[in-house]
Amino acid sequence: MGIYRLLFNFYVLSLGFDEALLGKLITTSQFTALGLALPLGYLVDLWGRKNALLTRSILLSIAVALMAIWPSKAMFYAMNGLFGIARSLSSVAMAPFLMENSGEEERTYLFSLSSGLRMGSVFVGSWLGGYLPTWIAKLQGASPTSSLAYGNALTGVAVLAFLGFLPLIFLRPVRVSAQEKADNTFAPLTFARENPTLLGKLMVPSLLISIGAGFFMPFMNVFFRVVHNQSDQVIGTLFAWGSLAMGIGLMIAPPIADRLGKIKLVVLTQGLSIPFMGLLGFSPIFALSASAYYVRLTLMNMSNPIYQTFVMEQVKQSARSTVASLTSMIWSFGRAFSPSISGWFQVRYGFGPPFAIAMTLYGTAVTMYWFFFLRKNRRVPSVAKLTHPPT
Numbered sequence: 352m353g354i355y356r357l358l359f360n361f362y363v364l365s366l367g368f369d370e371a372l373l374g375k376l377i378t379t380s381q382f383t384a385l386g387l388a389l390p391l392g393y394l395v396d397l398w399g400r401k402n403a404l405l406t407r408s409i410l411l412s413i414a415v416a417l418m419a420i421w422p423s424k425a426m427f428y429a430m431n432g433l434f435g436i437a438r439s440l441s442s443v444a445m446a447p448f449l450m451e452n453s454g455e456e457e458r459t460y461l462f463s464l465s466s467g468l469r470m471g472s473v474f475v476g477s478w479l480g481g482y483l484p485t486w487i488a489k490l491q492g493a494s495p496t497s498s499l500a501y502g503n504a505l506t507g508v509a510v511l512a513f514l515g516f517l518p519l520i521f522l523r524p525v526r527v528s529a530q531e532k533a534d535n536t537f538a539p540l541t542f543a544r545e546n547p548t549l550l551g552k553l554m555v556p557s558l559l560i561s562i563g564a565g566f567f568m569p570f571m572n573v574f575f576r577v578v579h580n581q582s583d584q585v586i587g588t589l590f591a592w593g594s595l596a597m598g599i600g601l602m603i604a605p606p607i608a609d610r611l612g613k614i615k616l617v618v619l620t621q622g623l624s625i626p627f628m629g630l631l632g633f634s635p636i637f638a639l640s641a642s643a644y645y646v647r648l649t650l651m652n653m654s655n656p657i658y659q660t661f662v663m664e665q666v667k668q669s670a671r672s673t674v675a676s677l678t679s680m681i682w683s684f685g686r687a688f689s690p691s692i693s694g695w696f697q698v699r700y701g702f703g704p705p706f707a708i709a710m711t712l713y714g715t716a717v718t719m720y721w722f723f724f725l726r727k728n729r730r731v732p733s734v735a736k737l738t739h740p741p742t
Contacts, residue, residue, distance in 0.1 A: 353476020353594065354483065355415060355508045357587050360572050361484075362501035366422055370573060374694025376431045377569050381687035383435030384442070388680040391436075392443040400451075401522045403444035408516040410437035416509035419502045442678070450663050458664075459605045459613075462656035470598030474591045481587015483507070495583065552723040553662050554681050556716040560621075561685025563712035566693040566705040567632065569686075571644070574702055579637040589641055593648045600653030608654075613661045614724045617654040622717045624650035625710055632706030651713075 360373055395403045414430040414437065445465075453461045484500035493499045567574070575581045575589065608616045627650065630643035662678060693705040 353473035354480035354504065357477050357480035357572055357590055358484065358501050358504055360570070361496070361583065362498060362505060363427065365496060365498040365501055370570065370697045371694040373570070374690040376427055377690035378687050379428050380431040380435040380438065383432040384439040385680050385684050385687055387436060387439050388443060391439050395440070395444050400444040400448040401519065403440045405516060405519050407437045407440040408512060408519060412509045412513035415505055415512060419505035419509060422498070422502065446659055446663055459608060459657060459660050462660045463601045463605045466656045467598040467601035470594045470601060473594040474598065477587050477590035477594055480504070481584040484583060554677060556719040557678065558681045558685050559712045559716040561682045562689045563709035565686035565689030566709040567702070569690050570693065570697065578702060579640060581637065589644065593645055596645045596649045597652050600649035601656060604653045604657055608657045613657050614720060617658050618717055618720050618725060620650045620654045621713065625713050628706065628710050628713065632702060
């Protein structure tokens with residue numbers, strides 16, 4: 352996915368399409384993930400996390416392969432829909448799976464380690480993605496920025512995605528009895544009915560952040576090419592080191608969260624990232640913009656698994672898949688329409704408006720975190736009180 356994230360936008364542009372189509376494709380993927388998150392959350396509870404993750408790997412490889420082999424606007428739309436299904440399966444299965452296989456003491460570290468290892472893999476993929484089209488082009492006598500070079504690189508991505516299927520076969524999932532499955536059927540609805548205010552406080556700031564992220568994050572490779580005239584190799588290397596920096600941030604976040612508290616870490620790191628977002632989007636100097644990219648990426652994302660852990664700790668085990676589905680829906684809903692709006696802005700006015708809108712939304716979300724959970728030294732409700740009501 353590190354290679355895919357870097358090259359797919361370039362692949363679509365090399366075929367003669369514009370940024371407006373890129374925004375619509377991202378919207379297609381996000382809307383698919385949004386519409387299916389709750390049904391898939393319920394299905395995963397019945398079907399099992401392992402089967403969901405296995406299916407995810409197969410669907411990812413199929414989607415990328417078909418777009419690389421038979422590129423067309425219709426195929427892009429269809430396979431981005433399939434991509435959305437795969438992403439939704441991953442979102443609703445992974446967090447509950449990690450919860451079921453960890454205790455309270457190591458849970459925060461496990462979530463951060465999982466995200467950190469993923470970023471380490473993206474580091475390798477981004478670095479390879481910057482050079483892969485050039486290597487393929489030399490073998491085939493084509494231009495490194497041709498659709499042929501990008502398409503063959505994405506075919507390799509499809510093979511790698513399928514190989515991710517193999518280690519998942521050896522997972523030993525937690526077994527749930529038929530009675531427990533039956534008891535879990537209405538647990539998410541019960542939780543939502545009993546805790547509507549808490550659910551809103553947990554989800555609304557995430558919605559604003561997802562909308563803001565959709566305005567600029569899917570287009571960062573295009574931004575560095577169009578605004579700063581950088582090559583695929585430079586952008587790939589930039590993305591690689593950005594992923595590594597984010598991975599390091601994810602690794603050091605748990606001990607900081609132990610000292611400060613989960614929500615304080617979220618407010619501090621995400622709040623500090625906003626000025627660097629402004630420097631990233633508006634600095635005319637590439638070195639400053641690239642440096643701000645590293646710092647913003649690390650600060651904004653190092654607290655994500657911490658907050659994910661916090662959300663998962665607030666609900667009973669029976670409701671975790673559905674709450675993970677709601678979290679996935681919130682993220683997909685925000686990113687479902689903002690890339691299309693951003694693509695329209697980019698074609699007409701450049702990247703300035705998307706960055707300005709994103710900064711405003713991020714600032715509002717951080718303020719909400721502080722207002723909901725930290726104002727006047729307000730204590731976050733304890734996990735015990737939320738997961739074990741008085742009897």
